Amino acid sequence: MPDAITELNGDIRNKLVAGGTNINDLLKYFITKADKLVDINPIKDFNSIFRLENGGVRLGALHTNADTAYDPIIEECYPLLSKAILAGASAQIRNMATNGGNLLQRTRCYYFYDINTPCNKRDPGSGCSAINGYNRIHAILGQSESCIAVFPSDMCVALAALDAVVNIDGPEGERTLPFADFHRIPGDTPHIDNNLTYGEIISGIDIPKKGFEKNYSYLKLRDRSSYSFALVSVATALDIEDSTIKEARIALGGVAHKPWRVIEAEDFLKEKQPSRENFAIAADIILEGAKGYKHNSFKIELAKRAIIRNCIMALNPETQRPGAKPSL
Amino acid sequence: MTKSEVIGKPISRLEGPLKVTGQARYAGEYEASDLLYGYVVNSTVTKGKIAVIDTTDAKMLDGVVEIFTHENRPSTAWFDIQYADMDAPPGTVFKPLKDNEIKFNGQPIALVVAETFEMARYAATKIKLAYIEEEFETDVESNLHKARDPKKGLASMLKPPPPKPKGDFEEAYRNSHVQSSGEFKHGTEHHNPMEMFASTVIYEGSKKLKIYDKTQGTINSQLYVANVFGLKMKNVQVISPFVGGAFGSGLRPQYQLFMAVMASLALKRNVRVTLDRAQMFTFGHRPPTIQYTKFGADENGKVNALYHKAVAETSQFEDYVEMVVNWSNMLYPAENTLFESKLVPLDVYSPLDMRAPGGSTGMHAIEITMDELAYKLNIDPLEFRLINYSDIDKSSEKEYSSKELRECYLRGAEKFGWSKRNPEPASMKRGNKLVGFGMATGIWDANRLFARVEAKISIDGKATLKSAVTDIGTGTLTVMSQIASDELGMDLEDITFSYADSAMPFAPIQGGSFTTATVGTAVQTACIALKKKIVKKAASLKDSFVSNAPFEDIIFRNGFLISKQSPEYKISIKEILEKLSLEEIKTTNMAMPNPLTQGKKAKAVHSAVFVEVEVDEELGVIEVKRALTSVAAGKIINPKTAESQILGGMIWGISKALHEETITDHRFGKYINPNLAEYHIPVHADINDLSVIFVEEQDEFVNDLGIKGVGEIGIVGMPPAIANAVYHATGKRINDLPIHFDKLL
Amino acid sequence: MNNRNEHSVSLNVNGRHYQLDIQPWVSLLDVLREHLHFTGTKKGCDHGQCGACTVLVNGKRILSCLTLGVMKDGAQITTIEGISNGENLHPVQKAFIEHDAFQCGYCTPGQICSAVGMLGENKAQTREEVQELMSGNLCRCGANKGIIDAVMAVKEGGYNE
Structure with missing residues (x-):
């Protein structure tokens, strides 16, 4: 166990700091408080x-x-x-x-x-x-x-x-x-x-070893082209053999309290053709049960379209643009 | 003017080396001995009264020197008198710490003064506050029934009320061949210059202060401090050589100045107060505005009926107004018009001029309505503008002093490739992207006020000019030096333009695109007066060729007076001074527009804006791929800095159209994104291919230099051009700003 | 740590060694601006949202507002005041002047430090990549075109030291 943890002394008022990019921000806004910061670098x-x-x-x-x-x-x-x-x-x-x-x-x-x-x-x-x-x-x-x-x-x-x-x-x-x-x-x-x-x-x-380096794509949709948080983002990783999807991974950002994955959708894509239609069905499965509010209901449809687009982009990963902007 | 040597040349900013090496010092960066740091505490409620403000614990903290609140603030006569700064709207100026009343969320209610910035900030969190909260209203839309006419005041001089109705709008509109109408909603915007407001007050003994302030008017701040604290003008010196952006936010003295001066005088110490980014959202903003338009045109495409109404927010204590609805008839000569401008007073701080106030709001509605009319008439939008072209400002029935807008349209369209546009909406594609071309017109006033300038020539052959004017990034230092250089026939290196000091001759606040015309003309006037004075002195010398020559026959070049007829006759200024045993020759002069003639013509700058957008067909994501602005703004003194002004305005236009908005949560009556992470301004990745064309105008009427001003015109036409391009790309009319891409899903 | 909670910290700023006592909550930005008077490093937001406080720490561009002075004990720091080689401006500085890559000048030191850091990283080749990797520096005057033009000109070798 690193000394840093000992230094925390079991006291919740003490905090660890590494890069500092979030905690120093939060401390200055008085959102987080710390009696002591332990630098773990x-x-x-x-x-x-x-x-x-x-x-x-x-x-x-x-x-x-x-x-x-x-x-x-x-x-x-x-x-x-x-x-x-x-x-x-x-x-x-x-x-x-x-x-x-x-x-x-x-x-x-x-x-x-x-x-x-x-x-x-x-x-x-x-x-x-x-x-x-x-x-x-x-x-x-x-x-x-x-x-x-x-x-x-x-x-x-x-x-x-x-x-x-x-x-x-x-x-x-x-x-x-x-x-x-x-x-x-x-x-x-x-x-x-x-x-x-x-x-x-x-x-x-x-x-794990499997990196999906042949078919992958990250797409980020936001209110400006860079240096802003995602309204919806999608990570897609596909393992394709002979024009058939052997394995698919789709994770969403900007839509939940954690990165969002739905295994049923990934299972659905197994052994399927990498087609827009199949990606659309997967998108529907992922967004099943989604609930919007007054100002963010658009995210449901946007997420579906983003999934479809990003899966298509994953077929040609070299089309990706700086800042994970949409391409094709 | 003898000969144009540097005017019109793309001279790099003279202060450039200071800015790229970090040597340029801004208001909050001046060192001072035993400096104290002030941190402002702001109200967390929107309306009501402070019931308790207990500073006991905060004051006990090590390093806290004093905490000022309404209960213990020093008394000044100001709290009981009427005083308005140069840019104050009709009403009562807000006075920080006056009493326990809360008028708006974020109102400054205390100042903690401590030995370090961090301790002041921390102590602020230890102040115990209790409020008696009252009901408040902050939403224009749900308070439209309270809309009323604005009060008139001094501000009405530069911002006249809407033109009176002409003809019979209702009748003409009803009978129009085609009609177009719209409702347009703009939210709140904040200036957010990169530099946060700061004042460093140097205490120079009883009742004497030197102040480094972030302002667009050194004398405006000086007047404010002198009046508010009962000091003599000569004992208040305000200096602001570098201003880290302002865009209108520095047109009024902001509360950090009051706080810093108050603390300095009370504690007899040097004090600095710097606002933080959240506090940058507590003192003035572009007001949320709702607009309604109804335009009608005849079968030939002539616009014959114009209706434009604006309902804007103001505070409960000042009637801030903008010229939102005055523009359409200045451009399009309809005979039947009806314009209305109303205010809804709400529990917010007073709005404040922000780059192209009114114009950038109004022209958005006007130019979208015009685009819509063009579609209904099946006429190309550019052709439609040309059909309705006028050399007369129909709203005042005055001829324009100059107006090369037609040339702007034509040259802009040519360079942009407007003819490649397929008029059909959603007809042009590039892969998954819908491509749209949009255009719009821009217009802004070419105003001029009065200013004084001191001009001096010294025995070393160098000239110095002095003006209290600031340079907020506009290139004022460089441009004024260029004007002086040409007028005196001296190299730029031999000219020093001293500025941004209230002890120097009067200049008005820097804004409204009138600074170059105002101060530039004063520089010219002072230089001519200086030359005359030199000639007069030279004429008194024995055997001088000057004594027989009329002023017009003497050329000033490289420090010499040269006879126009016989160039072999010349005498250096240095020699003149030496012979007369003078160290320097100096003059101070005022330049002002001739009130008898200035009103006889309409004066404006114009622009034609062309934009290409790509809209992702499936995802709605909008990218401005290209934008071109062609500008007719009189004489361009420095094409490099002027182009930067236009480009900056265009980027503001992109931001207004697609990015920036201050979001108000009306349940709390407060802004919820007061930071640069969530208040989006464009990043480099948003800014693609932008270009500017200047169509020069010869305009001897506006002023002797033919200057009109370029600070505002760059933004005005961009938001509608972008909105029109989005329509052309998608077939969707989005009238509310900013255009969030999800509206195109 | 002394009785004012101060820690002794050693910093090398622009090639010069500084030994100072600072409180642990003081950001590197405030150490530079208020303690060492390197006011060329700007405070535009104090929360990592604007890039004006960008400096190079051990050669890498970082935001000095989001780190603490005490965390940089022993670090080599280059601020805008140390970018030029004496009187000789750095190519990026020259290009900024030539391309009018600033108006008010307040974001400029951060833009320049960021550009110098980015050129050192050598991850941006195309204009679009440069735009993306410079996007951590906001400019409210709208000098974006000049800034990217200037950086591209340096990349293309148009400016020498």
Whole structure:
């Protein structure tokens, strides 16, 4: 167990800082408070990328987003991850932000950021201002009456699609969590973003061998071309043999409290032709049960169309544009 | 003017080296001994009263020096008198910390002064506040029934009310061959210059201050401070050589200035107050406005009926107005018109002029309605503008002093390739992308006010000009130096233009696209006066060829006075000064428009804007692929900085059309995206192929230099051109701004 | 740590060594601006939303508002004041002047530091890629075209040191 955890002293008023790009922002807005910050950057074990024996790769928690995106292994074997990372934030922020921190970033809900409005995520029990407020950027899947905030990461959408595993270290020892189980849906405890318990630390993220480097695409739709959060984003990874889909992965960002995957849709695509019609059926399956609000109902249709487009883009990954803008 | 050497040349900004090396200092960057930092506390409620403001705990914190609230603020006479700054609308100027009344969300209610910025910010969170909240209204749309006529005041001079009705609009509209009408909603926008408002106040002894302020008018801030705090004008010096953008937000003294001066005088210390980005949303904005248009045209495509109404937000304490509906009849000579401009007072801070106030709002509605009419008439939108072309401002029945708009249309269309446009909506495609061409017209006033300039020539052969005017990124320093250089026949390197200091001769606030015409003309006037003075001095010398020559026959070149008839006769200015044992010759002069003649013609700048958009057919995503603006704005002093002004305006237009909006949650009466992450302005990835054409106008009527001004015209035509291009691409008319791409799904 | 909660930190800024005592909550941006008076580094939002505070830390462009001074102990920092080689402007600085890549000048130091960092990364080849990788720097004056023109001109070798 790293010394950093010991330094936290089991006191919830103490916090860890790595890249600092989110926590320093939150501290300055007085959204997060900390009596003590423990800088974990000196943990050298967490700052690397290396091949695993099983053919997969481990992303050190303290490796920066930029170094990860531009790492030759990632660019070559996991281009979907590279593209998703490069669609997030800005070059400067990617140079600072770490992989572990990316998983732990907090929502960008307007009301979460305004300490003078009710927000169950920031101030449990105070109510949700977004549900009857301006909710253009909010969730359509997996939300609750307590919280309709979305998780803002791009990188995690790709990690979800790639079936990553989160390595966790802590006072009780090491453990792993499949990516799908790492982030939570809000339920009636939206103040808890993920299943990390206090005192635990992400040491790295493992990605299995299969990188879908032949057919992949990341698409991000937003209110300006770059340096803004997704209204809807899609990571698609396809394994195609003889014009037949052998395996499909589709994850959505910007629509839920966590990267959103629906296994039924991926199963449906198995052994099917990679056609617009089949992608459209998969999109319908993924968006089944989606619920919009006054200002974000458009996201349901937009997400369906984005899925279809991105699956088609994945057939020709070289058509992808900087900033994960739509192409073709 | 003797000969044009540098006027018209694309001179790089003279302050460029300072700006690219980080040496340019802005208001919040001046060092001062034992500087104290102020942090403003803002109301978290929208309307009501402060019941309790308890600063006890906050004051105990190590490093906190004082906390000012309405309960302990120093008393000044100002709280009881009427005082208005140069840009104050009719009403009562908001006075921070006056009493416990809350008039708008984000109202400044306290100032924490501490030894460090971080401690001031932290202590602000430790102030205990209790409010008695009252019902409030912040939504224009749900309060349209409260719309009323604006009060008139000083501001009406530059912003006249709508022209009176002409003919019989209703009748003409009813009988029009084709009709088009629309409703247009614009939300709130904030200026958001990159530099946040700051004032550094240097305490120079009892009742004497030097202030580095972020402002568009050094003398405006000086007047404000002197009046509010009862100081002598000469004891208040306001300096602002570098202003990190303003776009209208610096036209009025903002509350950080009041706070910093108050604290400095009370504590007898140097004080700096810098606002944070959220606070940049608490002092003035482009008002949300709802517009209605009804235009009619006859079978030949002549517009014969124009109706335009605007209902805009204002505060409960000032009647801020914009010229929204005055423009259509200035462009299109219809005989039957009806224009209305109304205000809805709400529980918000007063709106404030923001780049092309009124014009960028009104022209959006006008040019979309015109586009719609063109479609109904089955006439090309450009052809339709030409059919309705006029050299007369029909709203005032005055001839334009110059108007090369026709040439703007033609040259712009040619360069853009307008003829390649298939008029059918949704007919042009590129892969998955629908392609749309749209065009629109832009217009803005060519105003001029009065200013004074000091001109001086020294024995070293260098000339210095002085004006209190600021340079907010417009290129004023460079342009004024160019004017002086040509007028004095001296190299640019020998000219120093000193500016942005209230101790210098008077210049009005920098805005409204009138600065170059106003101060430039004053520079010219002062330079001519200086030359005359030099000639007069030279004439007093014995055996001087100057003594017999009329002023017009003497050429000033490279520091010499040269006889026009016999160039072999010349004398250097240095020699004149030496012979007369003078160190320098100096003059201060005022230039103002002739009130008897200026009103005889209409004066405006014009533009023709052409835009190509791509709209993703399936996803709605909009990209402005190309935009071209051709501008007729009189004489262009510096094509490089002028082009940048137009390009900046065009990007503002892209932002207004597609990106920026301040979102109000009317349940709380507050803005919910007061930051640059969620208040979207375009990033580099949004800005593609932009170009500018200047169609020069010879206009000796507007002023002797023929200058009209380019600060606003770049934005005016862009939002409608983009909206029209989106319509052409998709067949969908989106009248509300910004156009969110999901509206095209 | 002393009784004012100050930590002793060593920073190398623009080739010069500074030893200073700073409180842990002071951002690197405020250390540079308020403690060391490198006011060329700008504060446009203080929250990582504008890019005006971009500096190079150990050669990489970062946002100085989102990191703390105490976290950069021992780091090599280059601010806009250290971009030029003495009186000799950096090619990016020259190109910015020539292409009128600024108006008010407030975002300029961040744009230039970002451009220098980006050229060092060498990940942007096309204009569209440059636009994308410079998008972390906002410009409210709308000098975007000049900025990208200037960076492209440097990339294409039009400016030498």
